[in-house]
Structures are given as C-alpha cells and as structure tokens.
Amino acid sequence: MKTILIQLDTDPQPSSFDRVVAIDAGIDELFCYGGVSPESVEPLVHGAMFTRGPADLKHTAIFVGGSDVASGERLLERVRKTFFGPIRVSVMMDSNGSNTTAAAAVLSAKKQFGSFAGVEALVLAGTGPVGQRAAQLLAAEGASVRVASRTRDRAAKTCAAIASQVSGGKLSPWSTASDAELRSACEGVHLVIAAGAAGITLLPADVRRSIGSLKVAIDLNAVPPLGIAGVEVMDKAVERDGVMWYGAIGVGGLKMKIHKAALRRLFESNDQVLDTAAIYQIGQRLQ
Numbered sequence: 001m002k003t004i005l006i007q008l009d010t011d012p013q014p015s016s017f018d019r020v021v022a023i024d025a026g027i028d029e030l031f032c033y034g035g036v037s038p039e040s041v042e043p044l045v046h047g048a049m050f051t052r053g054p055a056d057l058k059h060t061a062i063f064v065g066g067s068d069v070a071s072g073e074r075l076l077e078r079v080r081k082t083f084f085g086p087i088r089v090s091v092m093m094d095s096n097g098s099n100t101t102a103a104a105a106v107l108s109a110k111k112q113f114g115s116f117a118g119v120e121a122l123v124l125a126g127t128g129p130v131g132q133r134a135a136q137l138l139a140a141e142g143a144s145v146r147v148a149s150r151t152r153d154r155a156a157k158t159c160a161a162i163a164s165q166v167s168g169g170k171l172s173p174w175s176t177a178s179d180a181e182l183r184s185a186c187e188g189v190h191l192v193i194a195a196g197a198a199g200i201t202l203l204p205a206d207v208r209r210s211i212g213s214l215k216v217a218i219d220l221n222a223v224p225p226l227g228i229a230g231v232e233v234m235d236k237a238v239e240r241d242g243v244m245w246y247g248a249i250g251v252g253g254l255k256m257k258i259h260k261a262a263l264r265r266l267f268e269s270n271d272q273v274l275d276t277a278a279i280y281q282i283g284q285r286l287q
C-alpha cells in the first residue's frame with residue numbers, strides 16, 4: 001500500500017522545504033494544504049482516519065508545519081483531539097524546523113560532552129521556538145540550563161513552561177540586555193547555544209573570549225551577522241581557540257537527517273506523536 005503524507009501548513013502556501021524533504025524521505029504520495037487552522041482542520045483529519053482499514057492506517061500520516069510555531073502547536077492539539085480510540089494516524093510537528101533544529105543542536109553538543117551531567121549550558125534567546133526546545137532537551141538530559149533573553153520576565157516564563165514538562169529540570173532565567181548582564185550569564189558556562197533571530201549577533205567576540213570555561217559553541221543563525229562572533233556558518237565540530245564550534249549549516253546536515261528519519265518513522269505505526277522529545281529520540285538513534 002502507498003504511503004501518504006498529509007502536510008498541513010498554517011501558512012497560506014505550504015512550505016516547499018517540507019515538501020522536498022518529504023519526497024527525499026521516500027513518501028509515495030504527498031497531499032499539501034495551506035492556510036490550515038484548528039477551525040478548518042477536522043475534515044482533513046477525518047479524511048486520513050476514515051479511508052483505510054485499521055491495519056492500514058499506519059500507511060497514512062500527518063505533518064504539521066508552517067512558519068508560526070505557536071499556530072503549529074495549536075493545530076497539532078486540534079489534530080490530536082480529532083482522533084479517537086484506535087482510529088488515528090501518526091503525526092509529526094516541525095513548524096519552522098523548530099523541533100528538528102533544536103534536536104540537531106543538542107545532539108551536536110552531546111557528541112562533544114558525552115553526558116550533560118555537570119554541564120552548565122547557556123541558551124541565548126532561549127525564549128524563541130528553537131531556543132526553548134533546545135533548553136527543554138538540555139534540561140531533560142540533566143544539564144544546568146541558563147535561559148537567556150533580553151527580558152528576564154520572558155526568560156522566567158520560558159523556564160516555567162519547560163519546568164512543567166521536564167520534572168526536576170535545572171533551569172534559571174537570565175537577562176542579557178546589557179553587556180554586564182551578558183557577561184554574568186556567560187560566567188562558568190561550558191556550552192553556549194545561540195538561538196536568536198536571523199542576522200542578530202548575541203555574543204560579541206570580547207565577551208566570548210572572556211568565557212574561559214567554554215568548550216562548545218553552537219550558533220543556529222545562518223544570516224550574517226552570525227549569532228556568535230567567531231563562528232563560521234559551515235563549522236561542524238571545528239576546534240578553534242580551545243572551543244568546538246558549530247555553525248547553522250554545520251548543524252543543518254544532522255537536522256535534515258533527523259527530519260527524514262522522523263518522517264519515515266511515522267509509517268511504522270498509526271499512533272505516534274512526534275513532538276520535541278520524540279524527534280530528539282529519533283535523532284539519538286542516528287548518532
């Protein structure tokens with residue numbers, strides 16, 4: 001039986017990026033819908049649920065995407081509520097590449113540290129969709145995670161949101177609005193992940209050089225100026241100045257592998273929900 005992926009995108013035009021990855025992952029048939037909202041999604045989900053017999057439902061799956069991650073989360077929730085009993089299909093959510101990118105960043109760091117026990121991690125712009133997910137995964141792995149933002153309040157809200165998902169997570173909110181605050185947030189950290197908006201430098205060279213404890217620096221911003229001064233966008237475990245560097249494209253290769261592996265996983269059973277943690281686990285098995 002043919003595999004069918006139903007791509008539900010919250011943007012008016014379904015993402016061409018997600019479509020290409022679906023084809024490269026070997027999906028037989030790809031149905032793409034744009035402008036999908038929680039209010040309009042039910043018939044599309046019913047079309048997935050009520051067409052194939054129970055034993056064949058695993059050959060149909062849903063992908064939730066789009067540039068707005070909060071809209072994607074709401075859509076995923078509505079999709080899940082539409083299922084009942086065993087009448088369901090597997091679903092993956094990766095709006096704006098947030099889950100696959102965060103998983104690739106944290107797995108890149110894990111390759112260097114082996115274990116995150118005792119690791120002090122700083123996630124710059126840890127309030128955005130990618131940063132929050134990276135912080136969540138690091139906390140779940142046992143790192144002490146400093147979540148940084150231009151606004152301490154936003155960082156505190158993010159820590160609270162993550163703490164509700166990761167019991168026992170070691171999280172602290174930091175403001176990096178001023179140079180002094182940034183330096184203080186950086187003190188003693190072993191890992192920095194910069195997850196700021198495109199084209200924004202979050203960690204200038206002089207501050208970065210002052211972090212004697214720094215072992216791994218990962219920047220997810222591919223648009224110059226880059227997020228960490230000193231990173232090269234193609235860096236992939238490149239050692240410079242005693243630091244292991246990863247740039248956005250360096251991390252991107254693993255992100256693509258994780259995305260394709262997660263899509264393939266959807267078709268192994270009809271009851272999976274591939275969210276941040278599940279996508280990370282899939283990435284772990286690729287390492």
Ligand SMILES: NC(=O)c1ccc[n+]([C@@H]2O[C@H](COP(=O)([O-])OP(=O)(O)OC[C@H]3O[C@@H](n4cnc5c(N)ncnc54)[C@H](OP(=O)(O)O)[C@@H]3O)[C@@H](O)[C@H]2O)c1
Pocket residue numbers: 096097098101125126127128129130131148149150151154155195196197198199200220221222248249251252255
């Ligand atoms: N390599 C890949 O495959 C890949 C895939 C997806 C995304 N990305 C990249 O990953 C990064 C994070 O993505 P995202 O969607 O989470 O980013 P985002 O939502 O655009 O921004 C993340 C955070 O950046 C901070 N920020 C925004 N404007 C700023 C400014 N002018 N100055 C300083 N900080 C600012 C904000 O944090 P506060 O307001 O709390 O300070 C915001 O929450 C982006 O650079 C994106 O391009 C890479």
